[in-house]
Amino acid sequence: MPAIVLVGAQWGDEGKGKATDALGAEADYVVKFNGGNNAGHTVVVDGEKYALHLLPSGILTPGCTPVIGNGVVIDLAVLFEEIDGLTARGIDCSKLLISANAHLIPSYNRTLDKTVERFLGKRKIGTTGRGIGPTYADKMSRVGIRVQDLFDENILRQKIEGALDAKNHLLVKVFNRRAITVDEVFEELIAYADRLRPMVTDTGKTLVDALDRGEMVLFEGGQATLLDVDHGNYPFVTSSNATSGGACTGSGVPPTRIDRVIAVAKAYATRVGEGPFPTELHDEWGDRLRNVGGEFGTTTGRPRRCGWYDAPISRYAARINGVTDFVLTKLDVLTGIERIPVCVAYEVDGERHEEMPMTETGFHHAKPIYEYFDGWTEDISAARTFDDLPKAAQVYVNALEAISGQRISAVGVGPSREQTVVRHSLLPE
Numbered sequence: 001m002p003a004i005v006l007v008g009a010q011w012g013d014e015g016k017g018k019a020t021d022a023l024g025a026e027a028d029y030v031v032k033f034n035g036g037n038n039a040g041h042t043v044v045v046d047g048e049k050y051a052l053h054l055l056p057s058g059i060l061t062p063g064c065t066p067v068i069g070n071g072v073v074i075d076l077a078v079l080f081e082e083i084d085g086l087t088a089r090g091i092d093c094s095k096l097l098i099s100a101n102a103h104l105i106p107s108y109n110r111t112l113d114k115t116v117e118r119f120l121g122k123r124k125i126g127t128t129g130r131g132i133g134p135t136y137a138d139k140m141s142r143v144g145i146r147v148q149d150l151f152d153e154n155i156l157r158q159k160i161e162g163a164l165d166a167k168n169h170l171l172v173k174v175f176n177r178r179a180i181t182v183d184e185v186f187e188e189l190i191a192y193a194d195r196l197r198p199m200v201t202d203t204g205k206t207l208v209d210a211l212d213r214g215e216m217v218l219f220e221g222g223q224a225t226l227l228d229v230d231h232g233n234y235p236f237v238t239s240s241n242a243t244s245g246g247a248c249t250g251s252g253v254p255p256t257r258i259d260r261v262i263a264v265a266k267a268y269a270t271r272v273g274e275g276p277f278p279t280e281l282h283d284e285w286g287d288r289l290r291n292v293g294g295e296f297g298t299t300t301g302r303p304r305r306c307g308w309y310d311a312p313i314s315r316y317a318a319r320i321n322g323v324t325d326f327v328l329t330k331l332d333v334l335t336g337i338e339r340i341p342v343c344v345a346y347e348v349d350g351e352r353h354e355e356m357p358m359t360e361t362g363f364h365h366a367k368p369i370y371e372y373f374d375g376w377t378e379d380i381s382a383a384r385t386f387d388d389l390p391k392a393a394q395v396y397v398n399a400l401e402a403i404s405g406q407r408i409s410a411v412g413v414g415p416s417r418e419q420t421v422v423r424h425s426l427l428p429e
Contacts, residue, residue: 002259002428003217005247008224009263009317011271012242013297013304015329015412016264017043020057020220022410022417023262023426028215029065029207030058033250034240035222036073036105038132044416050086054079056220059086059093066093067203070101071240071250073135074147075110076192098196099203099252100148106160107188108167108180109134115175136239138163147200150193153186160185204252211257216427219247225263225317233360236275244321259428263323265314265404267331267396270295270304276364279307279343293333310343310368311403316356318405325426326404328397329412331389332419337375340396343368344403373399381414383421389413 004023008014020030020043037053044050045060052059054074056066068074083093109131116134138144143163149156160182171177207217223242226232231243240246244261248254268289271277281289286306289295295304317323334340346353346366357363376390383389389397389411401408409424 003211003219003253003257004260004262004426005219005221005244005258005321006262006264007221007242007244007247007317007321008227009265009314009321009323009326010224010269010310011226011277012222012224013270013272013295014224014264014266015327016220017052017057018329018412018415018417018420019262019264019327019410020218022420023218025061026216026427027058027061027064027218029067029210029217030056030061031067031069031203031207031217031219031247031251032056032072033069033219033221034071034242034246035238036130036132036135037075037078038130038222038238042415047416048089050089050091053082055082055086055093055096058218058220059096060091062092065095065097067207067251068096068098068102069203069251070099071246072099073103073105073132073139073240074098075105075130076189076196080192080195096199097201097203097206098147098199100146100200102147103135103139103144104147104150104189105131105135106145106163106185107131108164108171108185109138111171111177111180112167115171115177133239145189147196150189150196151200153190156189157182157186160189207251207253208257211253217253219251219253221246225320226313228320231320233275233363236273260324260426261322262325262327262409262426263314263317263321263406264327264329265309265317266293266329267309267334267400268293269307269310269313271307272297272302272304276360276366277305277307278346278363278366278368279310279341280305281307285337288337289333293330308341308343308368308370309400311400312343312346312354312356314400314404323406325409325424326401326406327410327412327426328400328408331393331397331411332380332413334375334396335380336377340373340375341368341370342373342400342403344371345369371399381419383413384418386411386421386423389421 058064289306376392411421
């Protein structure tokens with residue numbers, strides 16, 4: 001059975017949770033390999049809505065083992081709150097596995113995240129303030145705290161002391177905040193050790209062993225391609241690798257084991273936070289997409305910025321990720337729009353660009369060049385085959401496929417798992 005990576009092709013919130021949930025019915029393991037509780041998936045199963053932040057979507061599929069990989073940063077309070085909330089709703093969370101090498105988000109990084117963002121003022125990044133960035137910075141600076149450190153109290157205390165040496169100077173002398181004591185952070189973290197211990201393992205070995213046995217492993221990315229710290233709209237990005245390469249570094253599974261890469265894109269585009277967005281709408285059409293599409297953040301509740309579909313971004317995502325298939329979501333949101341614009345290229349300083357400009361300055365100044373497609377008025381929520389869609393909707397999907405760099409294998413026509421038009425199998429033949 002295959003190893004499949006599923007990523008976002010735009011700026012996140014594309015509906016990866018639904019796609020993961022659909023594939024998760026076939027998967028033996030579902031792996032979260034990057035990010036933390038700064039992102040979320042909303043999944044609808046049997047009419048029940050579940051908002052997931054740290055837990056992989058596979059937690060909702062009976063028989064599937066959910067895995068939090070080494071590339072994730074974990075807020076333990078959020079993790080156990082989420083587990084308790086699902087358990088109260090009858091979801092079995094007992095199979096969850098967590099990498100011993102995943103990093104923890106201590107309280108001082110949440111404080112720093114919020115404080116620094118306020119300090120930046122108009123230069124703010126749009127962070128969620130959950131300590132994600134500072135924790136990844138600690139990881140790269142080699143002063144981070146890992147899951148395994150909870151099981152050695154001396155090491156844990158030493159690491160906290162080392163981290164606070166510098167951070168307290170910053171908090172007190174620059175931001176005029178109180179110093180944080182080693183004891184309060186130690187007690188905060190060590191309180192979770194006993195409950196966490198049974199979940200912790202060498203997840204990289206577990207996953208490779210599963211692939212050797214012929215089992216299916218699905219890797220779900222948090223955030224999306226244009227939020228990747230290396231390949232996104234830097235600095236308006238997340239602090240981890242949300243592209244397909246991050247699935248390997250964030251899980252311990254080598255790239256030679258990956259069989260398929262699936263990218264999820266909305267039939268339009270949205271973005272949360274700061275940064276350039278060429279097709280963004282500041283008019284009634286943007287309001288319409290936001291309200292009809294329910295475009296409010298799963299994690300933050302923030303209204304999402306909305307715009308039309310951007311084909312150069314999809315082509316970029318196809319190239320960066322090695323996409324084999326696209327999943328197009330929320331086609332139903334476009335129902336009732338008479339003429340639907342699609343960005344097919346950009347104008348930058350009077351020149352036409354078929355691809356994303358090389359520099360962030362160029363992308364910031366990019367103006368969309370649109371082609372227009374006829375809309376449809378029919379309700380498509382009950383469509384289950386491509387032929388069930390109105391002719392105009394079929395033309396729209398085929399046009400997006402032709403200009404996006406890879407085939408569109410599935411189309412979402414509503415929020416539930418069943419409301420999907422499958423054109424090609426997402427599993428390797």
